[in-house]
Each structure stands twice: as C-alpha cells, then as structure tokens.
Amino acid sequence: MTRYEDDEFALLRENADEAGIPWGGQPTVRRVSTDVGGGQKASALLWGDEPPKVVFLHGGAQNAHTWDTVILALGLPALAVDLPGHGHSDWRADRDYMAWRAAEAVDPVLRAWAPVADAVVGMSLGGLTTIRLTAIAPDLVRRGVIVDVTPSVGLRQPSMTRAERGTTALVEGPASFATFEEIVKLTAAAAPHRPLSNIRRGVLHNTRRRPDGRWEWRYDRLSGGDGFATLWEDVSAAKVPLTLVRGGASIFTADEDAEEFVRRSPSAQVHVVPGAGHSVQSDSPLPLAAIIREALARS
Template identity: 30%
Template sequence: MTDVEFAIDRDDVVLRGTGTGRGPTVLLLHAGGERRQVWDPVASVLRHHGLRPVAFDQRGHGETGGPPGTLLELAGDVRAMIASLEGPVAVVGASLGGLAAVAALADPSTADKMSGLVLVDVVPDPDPAGTRSWLDRQGLGAGRHALIDDLLGRGPELRAVVAATDVPVVLVRGGTDSPVTDRDASRLLAANPRVRVTSIPDAGHLVARDAPLALAAIIVETTSQWADAAAQSG
C-alpha cells in the first residue's frame, strides 16, 4: 500500500510525516532522540488490523529538523498534526511525544478530535529529581537541558490536564529500567482514576524498539475499542 507523505508548515519548521493504510487514524509520536521510522514495526501491525498509522518527525528530529523547541511549540505541532488528519484520531505518545500530546490535549478543539491517548512509559508529571538521575545514568539529555527543564517544570499543569479530561487515557509502562515508578503511576491514577495502566515486562523505556509487537497489540486492542465507541456516539 502506498505511503502518503505529510508536510505541515509551522513557520519555523516543516513537520514531515508518513501515513499509510485505511481505517481509524492512529497518530504515533516518537520519544526524544528518535525519529518516525522507529514506529515502522508497530505501524505494520496496525495496518494489518485495519488501522491507519501516521508518524511524524517532531521538531528537532529526523527530516523535520530545526532546534528542539519548547513544550508549547511541540504541543502546537501536535495540534497541527491532528488538525491535518481525518478524525477521530487516537494518539500514541512515547516519552517526549507523550508529554507533547498531553499539552496538546489542553486545547478543547484538539481534545474533541481525539478518540483516546496512549502514553508510552511517561507520566504527565514525572518526578524531576528521579528523572534527571535516570537521564544521567542513561547518558541522555546532553544538549537538551533547556527542553528538559521546560518539560519537568510543567508537571503540575500537565497533571491537571489529564485530571480534567474526558478523553480515555492508557499508560503503557516498560518493565525494565524505566523512569516511570510505581509512585508515578499511582499519582496518575489519583489524578484520573479512569486511566488504565498496563506494562510490558521485557521492555525498557524505548518500548517501540524493545517490544514493538507487544506494544502494537495493546494499541490495536485499545484504539479499536475507542474507534467503536466513537462510531456509536457519532
């Protein structure tokens, strides 16, 4: 099936993306330091199950390029991506992509177009000290200190977004060497008891790399349910 290429002009950058397949749309947002091709094994499974995966390179990554930007800029990019797609749109955000998706969810028109949100090994308000320690152990974050400070400084407002939303939310945790702690997951459930939490035991933080088939199975099950619910309500 032929890929469809996307190019969204955001004034300072052009967001580059690829989509293929027919059916309910699933927007895939990669983690920091990655690019959209990381989703290829997951996207293949989604297409096989009648879904339409669309993946973009976020600003500062891949073919989109440019500087890393701020969380608000990333959120604006996600809103532009969702606006360009036929709705409803299920959004899957890994790490940085998940935080950008939560920030985008604060916009009512964006939330109205989302059938649900899958957060892949990230919570809206990660513990700053614990996250910095994890990043240091992984040797990550070099050259992105301003963005990391921005992300970690916005935890309370992102937590409030998830607490207030009616959009279904699923948290998929990596089972090994994950920055998301049990306390983080409990805090998310306290903010929004409707959140579903699951885990993939053999995956680390980069779940799409470590366990693409297991992650794809969760996405297929979850987004198919959301698509059915959206069709019934429409």
C-alpha cells in the same frame, strides 16, 4: 546504505521479518509536510490510503520511524509525526522542543492529515505532548495512549545512572562522528538487549552524513522548560479514555507516578510490558500493538 538513501522505506521488510510479522508486500507509506507557522514545517509519515486511525508521536532524540514495526503489526492507516527539531522536521531557533511547543506544532499536522483519528499514541516526550494535546486540541485526541512517561518524569531523570537511561543518555554525548559504525557501536552499548539489525536500522533513520563526510544525529539538542509537573493538571482535565503503558525494565515511570496517573484519571488503564525498557515500541513492538488495539476498542 545506498538502498536506504534512495528509499527510506526499503528496510520495512526487515522490520517485519525481525518481529515475525507476515509480509504482504510493501505497504503504502509516504512522507508529507505541513506548515506549522513561523516559517516552520513539520514532516510526517502517512501510512495507508485511508484517513489515519492512529497518530504516533515519538520520544526526544527519536523520529517517526521508531514506530515502523508497531504500525506494521497493527495494519491500520496511521500518521507518524516527526516532532519539531527531529527527523525531517524543521529545527527551532530557540531550541524549545518541550511538550507545550511540540503540541502547538502537532496540532496543525493532525488537522491536515489525521483529523478523525481514533487515538494518539505518544512515547516519552511524545507522551507528554499527547497529554498537552488533550488540553489544547481535545477534538483531535479521542483516546490517548501514553508510553512510559508521566509529568513526574523530570523528578526521576536526575538520579538515573547512564545505564538506566539507556539510549536517552546519548543526547549528552558527541554531536558528530567520524564514521557510521562509531554511532552503531555507541548505540549498541546503550541498548545491549536489542538485535544489531534493530540498532543499525534505528541509527540509519536517526543520522545523516554532513558535506564534510562526518555523521551527525538527525535531531537538535533539546532545550526549554524547567519540568513537566504542570501537565498533571491536563491529565486531571482530560475527558477521553487514557492508557498508560510502562516498560517493565524501565524506571522512567515509578509506581507512585502510575498511581497518581490513575488518581487523576480514574478510568485510565495501566499496562506493564515485561522486559521492555523506556522505548517500549523498539523493545516489545508486538505487545505494544496489542495494547493499542485494546485501547482502540474502549468506548
């Protein structure tokens, strides 16, 4: 793990090789920070030397590195944001990390680093945040790609089994662990279809070692809000092209949710990625990259 601790981008070639993406050399990518108010800072990964064409917002209990393989596949300048309370971004004292607060924090990040991006891609919590951004910052969202979530997700989760929730169920488990391998084992059990190299890399990006030697997640426990249903009004009001991507093996978005999405945004396109779970970007990064390219081509 020393190589990663010295350089968080040292594993990108492993991402490329695992997905079969031709390796043209280490890409230009660096970490940037933005003051988002209230003494808080948000961190993000800035890919490329040109202004970002695509912005990526991850799901709850994830971080910006979840998009590494998708961004490598696209080969476009991009900005991947660590949402508040995640990755290298600051934690909030009130622990309110829901879409409304997240969108307020993401707004200044996009204005600083990606004011003319062609699309915002958000998965799960990041997808709900993208929906909210269409309402509070429509000038920053020219196209929206929403990955495996709708404002009805709060109705789906209570009835899901732990297996159906996959890695999202880990947020209800221990907050710290004696060893790194203990976390890898738990994560692999929650996502048995992913290669172990994928699991280890994800855990490396999403954990940190404490001064006492124990390992902990690199995210705060989520809190705030009683549901997301009011975000349906933002879907209805959105004036930009929207794309909804569903994981074919995920039940986070039901058929009726997708139908409601299209009813409220008649021009929206819906794609299903066969075999992908809730984290489509981890399970099927190349098909997702192809869908994003298609969305970018929409007028």
